[in-house]
Amino acid sequence: MGRSRKYDLVIMGATGFTGRLTAEYLAVNYGVKNDQFTWAIAGRNKSRLLKLKGHLVRFDPDAGSLPILIAESSDRESLDAMTSQTKVVITTVGPYLKYGADLVVSCAENGTNYCDITGEVLFIRNSIDRNFKTARQNLCRIVHCCGFDSVPSDLGVLFLQDNSQKIYGMPCDHVTLYVRSTKGGFSGGTIDSMLNTRDQLRMDLKLRGLLGNPYALNPKEDPSGPDESDLRSVEWDHRMKCWTGPFVMAGINTRVVRRTNALLNNRYGADFRYSEVLSFPNGAVGWMRANLLLLGMGCFIGAIKFSPSRWLLQNIFLPKPGQGPSRKKRDNGHFHMMIEGTTKNNNALRVSVKGDRDPGYAGTAQMLTESALCMIMNKDELPDRYGVLTPAVAFGDTPIRRLAGKGIEFKHHE
Structure with missing residues (x-):
């Protein structure tokens, strides 16, 4: 990922249920305009993306200027256009076995970091077999299971x-x-x-x-x-x-x-x-x-x-x-x-x-976002590991520190 990218983070599937919660979490906790990273929302339906921007204005007045990208999970050209513009892709488009394979390939081949919330063993096994070597060669992290699972x-x-x-x-x-x-x-x-x-x-x-x-x-x-x-x-x-x-x-x-x-x-x-x-x-x-x-x-x-x-x-x-x-x-x-x-x-x-929130949705949006932000805001702290990884292998304990004070607590009991 040597060349510069227009965005630090793109949410693919932002108009879906969990994608919407993820965009809300970013708008509330970081804002659209901040000094730490740039982000955009992506999906296949422009009118729904524009409607989402209107919704996010309730949480951040600057959301009206949030960039949108049009990408279709079955259109490889549109996926490449998106992944080549960003350092990290978050995707909530499932079922992943049905809709997710091409996006992972696009990220691996374009050297773009990737996070999702899949819990589908079959999809992950296919992703490992197809993308591990390419992602490692291109020095990017493909990280599945960044929500409540797992x-x-x-x-x-x-x-x-x-x-x-x-x-x-x-x-x-x-x-x-x-x-x-x-x-x-x-x-x-x-x-x-x-x-x-x-x-x-x-x-x-x-x-x-x-x-x-x-x-x-x-x-x-x-x-x-x-x-x-x-x-x-x-x-x-x-x-x-x-x-x-x-x-x-x-x-x-x-x-x-x-x-x-x-x-x-x-x-x-x-x-x-x-x-x-x-x-x-x-x-x-x-x-x-x-x-x-x-x-x-x-x-x-x-x-x-x-x-x-x-x-x-x-x-x-x-x-x-x-x-x-x-x-x-x-x-x-x-x-x-x-x-x-x-x-x-x-x-x-x-x-x-x-x-302290619903684990499958509010909690998952939080865990997914903070996992992705590890690769932007804490990239110098992460282990030098690339390929199709797990959260612990990709991020170490960095998400634990990022989640501390945000309602998710990891605690050792004497």
């Missing part, structure tokens, strides 16, 4: 391991993330991504093996380890003295954390084991809540397999793409995760990750 998990484990090294002189080789509580809402885009993944599995049964592989995102030269499949039932956790159940995002988060360990040359240990679960109170009430949630997950998965029930869900009960939780629900949301690790000497360590 910043709290990936940076939380990095934070835990850094503390373990300082205190015990060794990493924790057995780590579990417990989701204590979350409050938020679903958007239509998230539902659409889930359904699209299900459709891909139905068309190609071989992909089921990839999704079931705990090391699906690892480099080809480091393809396996001691972990097995994610939790699929309700179990009693003897260490935390609580009931545990499956966490729907473990399927992506655990694979991102394992890729981080592999890309860091097994900094967490060659025998590193990692899992994520929902935690519930001990006693009969906790057991019942865990089983009711498991039953609900099973019913939802069963319903989307059959056309009539899927049609009812999509057209009557579930939000459509572009829709999501109200501002009130986003502002009243939160998340709380506890990450516990033990070393080979049975020393225990515990850190927490907390957020």
Whole structure:
């Protein structure tokens, strides 16, 4: 990225639900005109982009001068025109498996840094195989999973391991993330991504093996380890003295954390084991809540397999793409995760990750934006690593510092 670029940052898909929240976050917290970076919004529909500018004026009067770029996810020429003008691209256009591949290729080939909020294992695996070498040669960072999946998990484990090294002189080789509580809402885009993944599995049964592989995102030269499949039932956790159940995002988060360990040359240990679960109170009430949630997950998965029930869900009960939780629900949301690790000497360590907003949308917009700004405002602090990376590998602990005081806290517990 030797030549100068017109913009430091461009938001692709700015008129979508999460893209809009990301633009709002930038307008409120940094403004359109600032001394630190320049930014623009991009999408395929000029009238909707102009409407968004009008909306952003409520937060920043200078938003009327915000530049707009027209780009279409299936039009490579328009994507190249956009990526060649900016140092960093943020994209919220999903499902990524359907709409995201060409943009990643364009960024890798034009040496443009990239962040997204995908949670799609199939998309990320394809991106790694197709773009890793090109991005590394062109000295750019392609960083997937910069939202609720998987910043709290990936940076939380990095934070835990850094503390373990300082205190015990060794990493924790057995780590579990417990989701204590979350409050938020679903958007239509998230539902659409889930359904699209299900459709891909139905068309190609071989992909089921990839999704079931705990090391699906690892480099080809480091393809396996001691972990097995994610939790699929309700179990009693003897260490935390609580009931545990499956966490729907473990399927992506655990694979991102394992890729981080592999890309860091097994900094967490060659025998590193990692899992994520929902935690519930001990006693009969906790057991019942865990089983009711498991039953609900099973019913939802069963319903989307059959056309009539899927049609009812999509057209009557579930939000459509572009829709999501109200501002009130986003502002009243939160998340709380506890990450516990033990070393080979049975020393225990515990850190927490907390957020004071809806994790999937307000929190995700915040995490995505601050991750991208690491590559603009903190570029001299970042590790010299390039390619298709994870948040922890690309940014180190820089986003933790950027998020401090902004409602998302990583804390070590004595």
